[in-house]
Amino acid sequence: MKKVLAFILPAVLLPLTRFSAWITPAQWSDFAFWGTIMTRADDMEVVMDEFYMKEALAEARRAFDLNDTPIGCVIVHDGQIIGRGANERMARKNVLYHAEISAINQACEAIGDWRLENCRLYVTLEPCPMCAGAIVQARIPTVVFGAKSHKAGCAGSILNILDEPRFNHRCEIISGICEAECAALMSEFMRNLRKS
Secondary structure: HHHHHHHHHHHHHHHHHHHOOOOOHHHHHHHHHHHHHHHHHHHHHHHHHHHHHHHHHHHHHHHHOOOOOOOOOEEEOEEEEEEEOOOOOOOOOOOOHHHHHHHHHHHHHHHOOOOOOOOEEEEEEEEOOHHHHHHHHOOEEEEEEEEOOOOOOEEEEEEEEHHOOOOOOEEEEEOOHHHHHHHHHHHHHHHHHHHO
């Protein structure tokens, strides 16, 4: 995203310098100015990550309402959500109905390929071994997760299947997006589970 913005922004902003007092021609060569633009690009990426994580949280709430472990996932391609999934193991009585697996199935159908090479996966909880393996197999380049899973996490907590150098594909991992909300939903579910 940074490379695209660095290429596009000058073309968009240059004509504005003739009509606007907010930027001077001297600022075009000022490193601090470009640093500000790039910082804003980083900020925009965080905003987008939070937006899509909120969509994953909506899926997690759907799982919560089904009395299932509240994990939600969305897969984004070119700014569009092409796959959604909520954990439905208990509802469907099938171990394969993890949020990530459901979202990967939908995304593959939407794209018409098993490779999800230009996608970004958002999930509320660090992926388990099965889901991490499916993510690697689907060639998803970036995984964004909310809360860590100290019991089954395979994006660094227990193992790091997503960034294993011996595999033919490795993922960029971004963690901690909307972490408090993701962890709070999981904690609420566990409290309710202990009461029943």
